[in-house]
Amino acid sequence: xxxxxxxxxxxxxxxxxxxxxxxxxxxxxxxxxxxxxxxxxxxxxxxxxxxxxxxxxxxxxxxxxxxxxxxxxxxxxxxxxxxxxxxxxxxxxxxxxxxxxxxxxxxxxxxxxxxxxxxxxxxxxxxxxxxxxxxxxxxxxxxxxxxxxxxxxxxxxxxxxxxxxxxxxxxxxxxxxxxxxxxxxxxxxxxxxxxxxxxxxxxxxxxxxxxxxxxxxxxxxx
Amino acid sequence: xxxxxxxxxxxxxxxxxxxxxxxxxxxxxxxxxxxxxxxxxxxxxxxxxxxxxxxxxxxxxxxxxxxxxxxxxxxxxxxxxxxxxxxxxxxxxxxxxxxxxxxxxxxxxxxxxxxxxxxxxxxxxxxxxxxxxxxxxxxxxxxxxxxxxxxxxxxxxxxxxxxxxxxxxxxxxxxxxxxxxxxxxxxxxxxxxxxxxxxxxxxxxxxxxxxxxxxxxxxxxxxxxxxxxxxxxxxxxxxxxxxxxxxxxxxxxxxxxxxxxx
Numbered sequence: 248x249x250x251x252x253x254x255x256x257x258x259x260x261x262x263x264x265x266x267x268x269x270x271x272x273x274x275x276x277x278x279x280x281x282x283x284x285x286x287x288x289x290x291x292x293x294x295x296x297x298x299x300x301x302x303x304x305x306x307x308x309x310x311x312x313x314x315x316x317x318x319x320x321x322x323x324x325x326x327x328x329x330x331x332x333x334x335x336x337x338x339x340x341x342x343x344x345x346x347x348x349x350x351x352x353x354x355x356x357x358x359x360x361x362x363x364x365x366x367x368x369x370x371x372x373x374x375x376x377x378x379x380x381x382x383x384x385x386x387x388x389x390x391x392x393x394x395x396x397x398x399x400x401x402x403x404x405x406x407x408x409x410x411x412x413x414x415x416x417x418x419x420x421x422x423x424x425x426x427x428x429x430x431x432x433x434x435x436x437x438x439x440x441x442x443x444x445x446x447x448x449x450x451x452x453x454x455x456x457x458x459x460x461x462x463x464x465x466x467x468x469x
Numbered sequence: 470x471x472x473x474x475x476x477x478x479x480x481x482x483x484x485x486x487x488x489x490x491x492x493x494x495x496x497x498x499x500x501x502x503x504x505x506x507x508x509x510x511x512x513x514x515x516x517x518x519x520x521x522x523x524x525x526x527x528x529x530x531x532x533x534x535x536x537x538x539x540x541x542x543x544x545x546x547x548x549x550x551x552x553x554x555x556x557x558x559x560x561x562x563x564x565x566x567x568x569x570x571x572x573x574x575x576x577x578x579x580x581x582x583x584x585x586x587x588x589x590x591x592x593x594x595x596x597x598x599x600x601x602x603x604x605x606x607x608x609x610x611x612x613x614x615x616x617x618x619x620x621x622x623x624x625x626x627x628x629x630x631x632x633x634x635x636x637x638x639x640x641x642x643x644x645x646x647x648x649x650x651x652x653x654x655x656x657x658x659x660x661x662x663x664x665x666x667x668x669x670x671x672x673x674x675x676x677x678x679x680x681x682x683x684x685x686x687x688x689x690x691x692x693x694x695x696x697x698x699x700x701x702x703x704x705x706x707x708x709x710x711x712x713x714x715x716x717x718x719x720x721x722x723x724x725x726x727x728x729x730x731x
Contacts, residue, residue: 305523306650317655
């Protein structure tokens with residue numbers, strides 16, 4: 248059970264998305280999950296091993312590392328990607344429920360072709376529109392929350408080279424040096440930028456859906 | 470044999486679950502197993518290497534680590550997830566047994582058998598009724614018991630759900646009392662609380678499913694006592710027609726839900 252399985256699960260949702268939704272999914276998989284797995288995890292791989300403090304005091308390094316990195320960037324990104332992908336499952340559940348309802352109508356004797364039922368592309372209308380729109384809204388909220396959490400936890404998006412630590416049992420103030428700070432800053436800014444792009448795609452999709460429904464309503468009234 | 474294989478096995482059970490059961494399965498795979506594999510295992514990866522004690526005494530670190538972490542969180546979670554997933558296999562076994570019985574009837578050439586060929590028997594989706602209801606309900610009950618037992622085991626073994634930064638150890642051969650420092654305690658606390666929260670959500674889903682099944686059972690019983698006096702023959706014909714419809718429909722609509730396929 249890993250990122251590949253998530254891709255298989257979300258791939259099914261792709262069929263019922265708008266074009267912007269499909270682009271969003273591609274950006275998510277290629278520029279975020281793939282970058283996380285093939286690059287970012289290696290950069291952060293030695294984060295604790297190579298976090299070096301200028302002291303011989305045992306335990307000081309552990310405590311300082313824990314103080315400055317309560318949750319590692321990699322874990323925060325993994326959680327962010329999982330939370331951001333999950334609202335799409337609401338849409339998948341709604342589509343499955345609609346198909347189940349159509350099956351029930353078929354059972355009750357209405358004439359519906361079964362092949363058509365299996366391959367039907369369900370249009371985003373009615374209650375499905377509400378489910379889809381709320382899933383996009385939740386995606387945007389989760390993205391924003393995680394971006395804020397990053398900013399708050401690490402005082403910005405830059406990884407410092409040196410952190411000064413005075414947590415017990417460190418004697419007085421101890422200089423601690425972070426492993427690969429520049430590379431980490433580069434990847435943090437990259438992931439932030441792609442996160443921003445995903446948020447904009449979600450906003451565009453939301454606007455598209457809202458405009459579509461307003462136009463449909465105005466056509467109905469005229 | 471890894472989590473992917475468990476996913477394949479349980480995906481087959483998904484077909485015979487209620488909607489709440491399907492949601493439970495999704496939560497299990499995405500918020501528990503996936504989080505365990507992609508995040509939690511890395512956090513606990515260096516737990517013994519970076520468990521540091523303030524002493525030069527050889528063997529003291531090993532003994533202290535063993536004293537404070539009899540079973541690692543990761544292993545406990547893996548055991549919990551396996552035990553919690555396993556009752557669903559009872560349901561899978563029951564369904565397989567029923568299919569076997571129907572195949573036997575078909576092979577004997579029983580005229581009562583309403584199936585046209587073995588493929589239809591294989592693909593039929595069974596409704597949760599009769600003895601299958603009892604199997605399904607007991608599987609949910611066992612899931613609840615296992616979840617509760619493991620949550621209690623966690624609480625008991627680690628005196629709560631928080632990971633301390635510092636542990637004072639005086640097990641032999643450590644001289645007097647030695648300070649030992651845990652690796653990444655805050656990150657570990659965050660993930661422990663996350664896993665406990667998702668575990669509780671799963672318990673709530675299981676309780677909801679149990680209530681739903683009990684309610685359905687009692688409603689069906691009250692409908693039967695109401696209808697049975699009026700239309701006994703008509704009901705049988707309707708059931709046969711319904712079974713045929715079920716086969717045709719389940720043939721075509723097997724893989725609609727959330728990508729979990731049999």
